[in-house]
Amino acid sequence: MKDAALTSLTLRRPDDWHLHLRDGAMLQAVLPESARHFARAIIMPNLVPPVVTAAQASAYRDRIMAALPSDMTFEPLMTLYMTEETDPDDVEAAFTSGIARAVKLYPAGATTNSASGVTDFDRIRPVLDRMADIGMPLCVHGEVTDSRIDIFDREAVFIDKVLKPIRKKNPDLKIVMEHVTTEDAVDYVRDAHKNTAATITTHHLIINRNNILAGGIKPHYYCLPVAKREAHRVALVQAAISGDKRFFLGTDSAPHTDPAKLQPCGCAGIFTAPNTMSCLAEVFEAAEALPKLEAFTSLNGPRFYGLPPNEATITLKKGDPVTYPEQISTGDGPVTVFDPGFPLHWHVTP
Ligand code: DOR
Ligand code: ZN
Numbered sequence: 001m002k003d004a005a006l007t008s009l010t011l012r013r014p015d016d017w018h019l020h021l022r023d024g025a026m027l028q029a030v031l032p033e034s035a036r037h038f039a040r041a042i043i044m045p046n047l048v049p050p051v052v053t054a055a056q057a058s059a060y061r062d063r064i065m066a067a068l069p070s071d072m073t074f075e076p077l078m079t080l081y082m083t084e085e086t087d088p089d090d091v092e093a094a095f096t097s098g099i100a101r102a103v104k105l106y107p108a109g110a111t112t113n114s115a116s117g118v119t120d121f122d123r124i125r126p127v128l129d130r131m132a133d134i135g136m137p138l139c140v141h142g143e144v145t146d147s148r149i150d151i152f153d154r155e156a157v158f159i160d161k162v163l164k165p166i167r168k169k170n171p172d173l174k175i176v177m178e179h180v181t182t183e184d185a186v187d188y189v190r191d192a193h194k195n196t197a198a199t200i201t202t203h204h205l206i207i208n209r210n211n212i213l214a215g216g217i218k219p220h221y222y223c224l225p226v227a228k229r230e231a232h233r234v235a236l237v238q239a240a241i242s243g244d245k246r247f248f249l250g251t252d253s254a255p256h257t258d259p260a261k262l263q264p265c266g267c268a269g270i271f272t273a274p275n276t277m278s279c280l281a282e283v284f285e286a287a288e289a290l291p292k293l294e295a296f297t298s299l300n301g302p303r304f305y306g307l308p309p310n311e312a313t314i315t316l317k318k319g320d321p322v323t324y325p326e327q328i329s330t331g332d333g334p335v336t337v338f339d340p341g342f343p344l345h346w347h348v349t350p
Pocket of ligand 1: 020046111112141222223224225254255268269270
């Protein structure tokens with residue numbers, strides 16, 4: 001059957017392999033937006049202060065579960081924030097006890113709340129070696145922070161200058177290159193070792209840098225890594241629809257209040273949790289690849305993380321335009337929902 005004929009699609013319940021839930025009032029407001037559609041999510045640890053230790057991850061997990069509405073189910077898969085002081089024994093204990101599923105590596109200064117990240121990658125070698133030994137994945141924010149490197153080149157330079165040396169020294173380490181934005185990253189993952197995978201966000205499948213900068217600056221399309229030129233977006237779509245098991249969804253849904261985004265130095269982050277599945281269905285339909293959506297959202301991620309896919313399903317039904325709020329209100333202020341720039345027709349039903 002041609003995709004054009006499809007009006008209903010049932011998939012295993014999706015998971016989000018890269019999600020920012022924040023804490024406190026923001027957590028309370030945004031968690032249901034993810035739990036409505038996603039069974040599990042890899043929870044980013046870039047709180048202030050960051051989630052560094054097993055004990056901190058366990059406490060954060062408890063706060064997430066306490067914020068979950070009683071009629072919803074959701075499993076947060078916790079990560080630890082890598083610092084140059086991270087203790088390999090603590091990381092191993094967090095992994096073997098099931099408290100943490102991965103460690104997140106932020107180059108210091110690369111993005112929101114990354115100040116405690118890593119500058120000297122040799123200093124984390126004992127942690128990386130231990131992670132390789134125990135099979136614990138490393139999630140990488142792949143951008144160099146050198147101010148001399150053009151922001152649009154920072155991902156490609158990171159691959160050459162940081163990722164390739166890490167990979168060479170540690171072939172057994174499972175690495176997820178998070179939120180890839182370039183053809184260079186797609187090619188790197190495609191040509192790489194079996195232990196290498198990448199997440200792709202919803203918004204990077206939809207916007208390019210013109211959406212941010214042409215015809216007036218659009219702070220709600222600003223995130224890091226910043227969206228690149230159209231050829232890169234096309235490469236990301238090709239990777240997402242390919243069915244290649246090394247590419248899976250990580251929304252990087254990253255709520256910031258409107259006042260925090262709409263100012264002379266606005267925060268990076270795009271809030272896609274409420275309409276991600278409808279957006280993705282449009283992208284896959286336009287690429288005549290709807291039958292590949294399930295691999296991207298529901299099968300490839302658990303496979304890489306060594307988890308079973310979800311047994312429950314959701315059904316996407318095509319119909320009148322989906323309505324979703326322009327903003328959600330939170331105890332911290334309003335948060336604008338991602339506007340893909342075209343109507344969405346795919347409704348998510350349980
Ligand atoms: O745009 C982004 N927002 N990129 C990141 O890497 C972090 C995130 C956030 O936490 O707001
Ligand atoms: Zn992120």
